Amino acid sequence: MRVGTQFTGTLAPGQTGRWFTHSWPQEWHVIWYFMPTSPQPGAPQLEWETQVERASGTLVTYWLTVRNLSNAQLQFEGRFAVLN
Structure with a gap:
């Protein structure tokens, strides 16, 4: 398995944003996930x-x-994460 960070972003309170990332090989099984870097418990x-x-x-x-x-x-x- 390979993992990495594709991009970083910032959103205002309640805001929704949309991004795209292209040219990924179709045979890869890719999982996307997002991690806050601004703590707010x-x-x-x-x-x-x-x-x-x-x-x-x-x-x-x-x-x-x-x-x-x-x-x-x-x-x-x-x-x-690329699973294969």
Whole structure:
């Protein structure tokens, strides 16, 4: 398994943002997840959704929607894990 950080982002309170990342090999099994880097104890800080576009016969684009659930500005990392 390989893991890494693809990008970092910042969201205002309650804000939703959308990012994309392209040219991933279609044969890779990629999992996307997000980690807050701004501490705020007591409640969940973010949620996300992953959508997939088959950009070509061999490449995939991932569309990543992240929502700040908190009432404070939030910084986060967009992380991935390649399982195969």
